[in-house]
Amino acid sequence: MTTSTHLLHRRRFLPLFATQLLGAFNDNLYKNAAVFFVVYGVFNSEKSEAIFSAVASALFIVPFFILSALAGQLADMRDKAQIIRWVKLAEIGIMIAGGAGLVIAWQAKHGMLEPWQDMLLMPVAMPLILLALLGMGIHSTFFGPIKYAILPQHLKSEEVLAGTGLVEAGTYIAILAGTILAGFIPVEWAAAGVFVTALVGYATCLSVPPAPPQEEAQPLDFHILRASVQLVKNTMHDRRVFLAIASISFFWTVGAVLFIEFPLLAKRVLCASKEVASLFLVIFSIGVALGSVSINALLKGKVSARYSPPSVLVMALFVVAFQQVCTRFAPTVDGHLMSIGEFLHHPLTPLLLATLGGIAVAGGMFVVPLYAFLTTIVDKSQTARTIAANNVVNSGAMVVGAAIAVGLGAAGVEIVDLVLISAAMCLISAWLAFLLVRAEREAEIHGGPRPFA
Template structure:
């Protein structure tokens, strides 16, 4: 029996895994339903669609930047399981807001003045929720798992997350938007019930007073965390990776609609392929490393990711030379020349990305003091979110300047080179420090 199979049978892991899986499913059911509905049913030009996608991404990311320090302190100074339950209870309320926005948009009631603001408010609150859950989902693993189980647990959480993203994305692309509105409320209730089964995870070290000054706390947290070279390069590598991811996800919906002439069902299929690829990469790198936490494969993985992005760009340009005149259904898309190549490129981007980032998260929780694990993840989230906001702003600026979305893919490919350099620096720091 493998370590992964054993963990899935254990109460110290399974309820957390299910709670995270449901959380990721619900987030993506809501976000994908919202973005696809607005892009395909509200706006009708690439510039507006790209701008909406960028604004939505920035709103979701912003809470990570301003609240991660507080989230990290709470996770290290309070019972992590109790925080999970409180956050999941709040999710029910924010999904009611999101469902109201989806319903109003579906009925065409005050779309610009009320429905879209409600949708964006719920998305922002979803970002707040994820900010407080983020440090916990990784930091709780070393507390409940043995050291030789942490990488397997991290890989399972990542793979499960992307399987949940897959399920949420499929549903969002295929079910009516009014069904999605009901689904997110039901899922939030089920997620709260599973969170009640997560075993207690009290603070490990001395409980300190919380610093509620978010700017001062954020600066101090980042400064104190980045002293270790391995953690420093791991955080920078993860941050630059998610900057690439933010730009790609902003580009994707308008590119699918306007360049590939894909219907929302095809766009959903693309996101499914991406999610499956990340899950494959997450599990594969654990098998390659045989449970050892190492950045050995990270530089090569992100270089491969960049190559696949360039290949995707080339295929998109070839596609434009023989572009359909109407949006393609799934069957029409699959029969179109180069469709299989498009999907293979997306799968390659995702597999390489999963292989790059999963060991880096395990780095953060195993190379720091156990009593500071959540704050280390929180510091990572602050820098990640700042980098992702910068990427979102760059994408917004390029869209505002009229740069075609397909050309913006080259920016993502170029960023992979710098991310590979950071991964190489991390591996050198790892070798210099020696085994744990």
């Protein structure tokens, strides 16, 4: 913790930390404000709500799958600080478009538009909302490799795990703040808030110190499919890197399924308001932040995956417990949606929130050491591309997981039962993490990386 406090007072870390925090806050304020507004204020059909929630998540995730190879090349071959400034400038334009979409939809819902305005503007509102979600996905795709790859360049080797933990904890605190606001403030305020936050984020990024490339610049490969395949293939030179990426991918598949299901679960299973759906995301974010910080204390600054297998197994147990508690919630009379006060007075609420918190804490303890692996055991000239390869595999796994969830939902599987998919994926993550721990020990014995086989 002393190291962490020290880093928060240094220009080589603080501006990046603040920029990342503001970006994560804005992503979640906008995304959740849009999803909550549409699910609770526009649609009144479980199928339509599920489709919109899945499409919104997919639009945010797909750019990671398509553009991560290009993002990784740029981050390793150009000054990372300069790329951050380009990305944050683009965020301002994205939020102007997204905010306009939310305001138009809000005005139409409340009858504030003239008939001719409603006819001309309303068909534009939903495409603007979805276009902004896609834009924020692209924004995060290009920023993602940099936020981890820049750490070994600006921090000492013994500071990298603490810095990674702080970035993860800060990310989830920002998710927490954005999620709370999205659930509790009017959508028109959210539209203004995302624009202001984008401006502040651009201001903070101007103080990020230069981070020039660690190798001579090479031509960029704009062939997306070929570059993506080659990017992932290049991670196989070290079995530890490949296994860390695979483990993280299944973890975020779990996260994607849970995030898609939370608003639907709150409304359809628990008969609760959007503030309760927001509370779920808040508890999840706090838990991951606590897990991110606590694992650094357990490992005492050493990068190791030895706690990852038991952590994700505990996470699977909490997922099953969470699902069992949800099944025992009795529906309210006449479909009344419980306010957050009514929900907190329900006798099963403490147990429900405790199991949800357990999922998140165990998840944070699982994933942070794996990210630290990706930034410390590869050459500094390759870190951004390694993170980008991780993003390609992560996003592909998340899209597949979301498609399975939507497909099973369309086939008639109950929302509450879909949560169990996450528990099954945790078991796969545990197996991969166990293989990683074994590869880690072999590397220590043999003194170097072993190829994936």
